[in-house]
Amino acid sequence: MLKAFAELSTPLVADACVRVGVGLRVAPAGVGPVVAGRRVAGRVLPVRHYGSVDVFLEAFGAAEPGDVLVVDNGGRVDEACLGDLAVLEAKAAGVAGVVVWGLHRDTPELVEIGLPLFSYGALPLGPLRLDEREPEALVTARFGTHLVSAGDVVFGDADGVLFVPAARVDEVLEVAGGIARTERAQAERIRSGDTLRRQTAFDDYLVRRAADPSYSFRQHLRRVGGAIEE
Template sequence: MDQIAYTNQFAALSTPLIADACLRLNLPLRAAPTQIQALLPNSHCVGRALPVRHYGSVDIFLAVLETAQAGDILVIDNAGRTDEACIGDLIVLEAQTAGLAAIVVWGLHRDTNDLLRIGFPVFSAGRCTAGPQRLDPWQAEALSNAQIGSCRVTNADLVFADADGVLFVAADRAAEVLATAQQIAERERQQARAIQAGRTLREQVQFQAYTAHRERDPSLTFRQHLRQIGGAIEE
């Protein structure tokens, strides 16, 4: 599946649905720290991860952009630092000019008003006036992987990002995840229409039957019950 196909499929989906699909498929849920949020509220992106580690200078971003492909998402590991912003308007403009789809930063940004005017999707852990005062040596893996919270990200991953947050999914499982997310979305839309038509969610998920069954078998979980009846609200 190519970038256009991923984008088209994700357009009608969301990161919560991608997360639910990973759960259903027994895949690890690789979510960025919740501090990382969209600067623009309508941001909605998917793309190949372009990982990079930051050491205090923008030259490393220029180096990794030399390897970028259209639609990539720049994933910056700045170790969640709160004492410096590692990107601003110039790097965002450079990423936009290179054809990237977004930037994800495990760290902070600055030049907020300029970034809002540019309108390019940026996901960061917040903003900071100060730029870096350090200049650390590059490590061997500087351009090959990024550590975003507990997630190790490489260019073998896809990035899904929207107003709810950022997820990383192995590219070789992405088609399966997207197809499963679509199935869950369709089921949830059916449930929403039924609620609006007067059939409560409790009725749809046979909640009274579940509680009766649970009295007989306390080990039964609601998730198991939903799977038995084809429900989808928790995955």
């Protein structure tokens, strides 16, 4: 999955979801890579954290190579829910990355381990609580307002994290690739002096909008083959 995502980005995947009608499930702003430039893509391995590492160890028993551990810690910023030992064990289990709705710790060790990890950031303090575990602890994970499961694929890069149903991934990535090619061609033309306004026939758009206020720029872009808004 990471190979298929290699030439794409989360903005392109998001735009493709809009294009094909896949509901957007984007992680809250602020979730990003611990190490700049790291990317992640793979099937969701969901887990809900309750204060103890045992739930991670249990999840790893069901991991398949290339899975991405998606940790629901409720977006808490008063504790770091995992550190170097849990991430090292994830790597040993064949997990391709970790995405946390919350915080991490042991940053220097995590950098050395090298497994891509996304979170809100770092905090020295680990969990001081032990909450009652829910039956869905290894079935689904909440991430912001969204619920994800092994039926989803997660993508992450410098712009953030989002989730796509596994059944629609091939379609979404194909469309994202088409948008990428269009945008690269547009960018090259701008660099060569052909402005985006000229490429998108922006003056024509203004004339049409004046005659029909309901005519949107997105409609116009679809007509002329632009891709800058979706």
